[in-house]
Amino acid sequence: MNEADDRIRVGRVSGVYGVKGWVRVFSETAPRAAITEFPQLWMQHGSDWRLVEVEGGRGHGQGVVMKFHEAADRDGAHRLIGAELAIERAWLPPAEDGAYYWADLLGMAVENNDGAVLGTISGFIETGANDVLVVQGDRERLIPWVRDQYVLDVDLEARRVRVDWDPEF
The missing domain is CATH 2.40.30.60 (RimM)
Known part of the structure; x- marks a missing residue:
């Protein structure tokens, strides 16, 4: 350990x-x-x-x-x-279903629906409306943490977040 x-x-x-x-x-x-x-x-x-x-x-x-x-x-x-x-x-108490501690998401791979790897989660920004994922890859991407719209799936075991996000953005 x-x-x-x-x-x-x-x-x-x-x-x-x-x-x-x-x-x-x-x-x-x-x-x-x-x-x-x-x-x-x-x-x-x-x-x-x-x-x-x-x-x-x-x-x-x-x-x-x-x-x-x-x-x-x-x-x-x-x-x-x-x-x-x-x-x-x-x-810490266990996270509720569908909720995550930010610390558990740091370093996770982020890929879009087409399987393109966008980078890894390096941080978060609190905006008041929606939290924003900071994804470091070939460049920095800011992806709103909006479940079922941009954030489609979080797989803690595989350490992967799947998003609906165009790699050009």
């Missing part, structure tokens, strides 16, 4: 907040404050990962602030800036 493969990145420490060890966190969860619901997070600073205790957290404006056991004061919080935050895949 490769432990790094079983971790899903959920954010990073982006700054300090106050003088009591709180930090600003750029959260990649939806909603953003969901990152604060985990009692522990994996933290990577440099090449080392360690499990850290979450003492508190809350949404703050459009961002998130959190308190980790490792940071008792502003100096301790400052040392955490830049640290990546992750959870274990096993900590």
Whole structure:
């Protein structure tokens, strides 16, 4: 088992907040404050990962602030800036039928109805209306995540997404 493969990145420490060890966190969860619901997070600073205790957290404006056991004061919080935050895949509830965690789709091959490989999923864009797949291949393609219109089939076992998309677009 490769432990790094079983971790899903959920954010990073982006700054300090106050003088009591709180930090600003750029959260990649939806909603953003969901990152604060985990009692522990994996933290990577440099090449080392360690499990850290979450003492508190809350949404703050459009961002998130959190308190980790490792940071008792502003100096301790400052040392955490830049640290990546992750959870274990096993900590997530199973996705509902027809729903997927974005982390499970990253790296999947994308092909159209004619079997033309368009590339692999490198990311997602939240637009408010429909999420958008970012597909890297011979060039970058942005494909709306609209089931049964553009996204026809997701095969998690084969690691493939089939789309109704002209390779010229």
